[in-house]
Amino acid sequence: MSSLLAAFLLLTSLAFTSASTVPLRPGFYADTCPEAEFIVKDVMWRNMMREPRSVASVMRFQFHDCFVNGCDASLLLDDTPNMLGEKLSLSNIDSLRSYEVIDEVKEELEKVCPGTVSCADIVIMAARDAVVLSGGPRWEVKLGRVDSLTASQEDSNNIMPSPRANASLLIDLFERFNLSVKDMVALSGSHSIGQGRCFSIVFRLYNQSGSGKPDPAIEPKYREKLNKLCPLGGDESVTGDLDATPTTFDNRYFKDLVAGRGFLNSDQTLHTFPETRKYVILFSIDQQAFFNAFVEGMIKMGDLQSGRPGEIRSNCRMANSRPVNVLLES
């Protein structure tokens, strides 16, 4: 029995890393999987060639993963009979997409260095590559994260912001993660790439804050265009561009906000509120200032960790199975 127990303890310590936060650093896989960063970028590039929007969709994963119990790939877990995961939460359902790009990266990595690179680190590398491949800044990512054993739909519902959010709500939310007003505005600049659904904007086109009227902050010509794209009672799964250059990572998003051409209410509100407007204006005239603040924000967001035990998943959609563990615990 004691040798069985010892075997269990050994297996457990091999399978999990400890519950404290793990130190993250650049070049974490330099010895164990030197090809890792190249493989991620290559798969991202191939997917961008197939479908330009896919890199924006993958980049969004970093935000939706890191804000809900740290950057631990909890987002990527499929539901199981005893766990409601995050994929069907209010902000994610019918909205997050391109999970298969992460699967493809993981498959390639498992061929070259099995059981080595976490799904959580793949999300972080892929988000950086999405920005680079779209013409934005490049930065060095810190790596060494572990993957969660579970996920929480409830936590995602409670944390992730609605497209209706105003700037003061967003300031408070980001502050809970030690992200400043400047970080928040710069990170919103990720909407320089990608698309959103009519579902996310019909309220502001036809009934902003229950007024029965459109959001007065929308520039009239742009509103005409959005009304055509998203007629009242129309198909709300139709998508529109988040800025005028949706495949190029640049400061056009901020120029559009200054002109009243923000797609989401949560975008346009950054220009409406004085606390955030100064950064919108700064980033609209100084692209380098945007890039610098964006990189700083992505690194800070990437540092968020839950401190819970983790593992290196072999399939990003499910926790590894543990027959020994189950046997001894029952």
Ligand code: HEM
């Ligand atoms: C500040 C609070 C934020 C809110 C309220 C917000 C909300 C949204 C919404 C509603 C959409 C469109 C979803 C749909 O209609 O299906 C969207 C798209 C997107 N978001 Fe955010 N977002 C925020 C911050 C961020 C951050 C910090 C990032 C990444 C660092 C990000 C990256 C993206 C990207 C890339 C897309 C386009 C995805 C695609 O084309 O598939 N967002 N966001």
Ligand SMILES: *[C@@H]1O[C@H](CO)[C@@H](O)[C@H](O)[C@H]1NC(C)=O
């Ligand atoms: C911002 O939104 C919150 C939540 O909807 C609301 O309670 C608050 O009054 C709004 N703030 C301002 C200044 O409009």
Ligand SMILES: *[C@@H]1O[C@H](CO)[C@@H](O)[C@H](O)[C@H]1NC(C)=O
């Ligand atoms: C924010 O910073 C404080 C003080 O350094 C720290 O105690 C807290 O854990 C941080 N919160 C998050 C979510 O990182």
Ligand SMILES: *[C@@H]1O[C@H](CO)[C@@H](O)[C@H](O)[C@H]1NC(C)=O
């Ligand atoms: C607008 O929203 C308010 C509050 O949600 C609702 O009472 C009202 O019926 C809506 N008006 C229209 C025209 O849909």
